[in-house]
Amino acid sequence: MKIQRFLVVLTLVNLAVLILTLSAMRPAVAQGVPSVLRGRSLEIVDDQGRVRASLSVLPAGTSAHGDRYPETVLLRLITERGRPSVKISASEEAAGLSLAGPSNTKDTYVILEAKGTASSLKMKDENGREQIVKP
Numbered sequence: 628m629k630i631q632r633f634l635v636v637l638t639l640v641n642l643a644v645l646i647l648t649l650s651a652m653r654p655a656v657a658q659g660v661p662s663v664l665r666g667r668s669l670e671i672v673d674d675q676g677r678v679r680a681s682l683s684v685l686p687a688g689t690s691a692h693g694d695r696y697p698e699t700v701l702l703r704l705i706t707e708r709g710r711p712s713v714k715i716s717a718s719e720e721a722a723g724l725s726l727a728g729p730s731n732t733k734d735t736y737v738i739l740e741a742k743g744t745a746s747s748l749k750m751k752d753e754n755g756r757e758q759i760v761k762p
Contacts, residue, residue: 702715721743
């Protein structure tokens with residue numbers, strides 16, 4: 628008889644612990660969504676680990692020819708063969724969009740640029756024909 632009482636008391640204690648545990652449970656809630664993702668650059672890679680898109684801030688500097696260039700934000704969309712086919716850039720001095728032809732072309736492209744107070748559209752095809760449109 629003592630064992631039965633002991634088991635009944637133990638069962639009641641377990642039931643009380645279960646009720647307390649269930650009453651204290653609250654639904655899981657995510658910590659808050661971060662409002663900003665910060666970094667120096669961002670790369671998106673494909674299944675083979677090749678970079679297919681990148682967003683980066685390029686520091687100001689001087690080219691090999693001595694030309695000065697400003698700090699620039701550059702977005703590149705890259706083909707599976709590694710060719711940056713779409714480029715969008717922005718700096719204090721200029722902004723532009725460049726669309727290059729497929730990987731097997733060399734001189735097929737479109738460049739839309741706003742530099743200073745001027746803008747232009749330059750188009751060139753693989754046959755060497757070129758057209759520049761300025762307002």
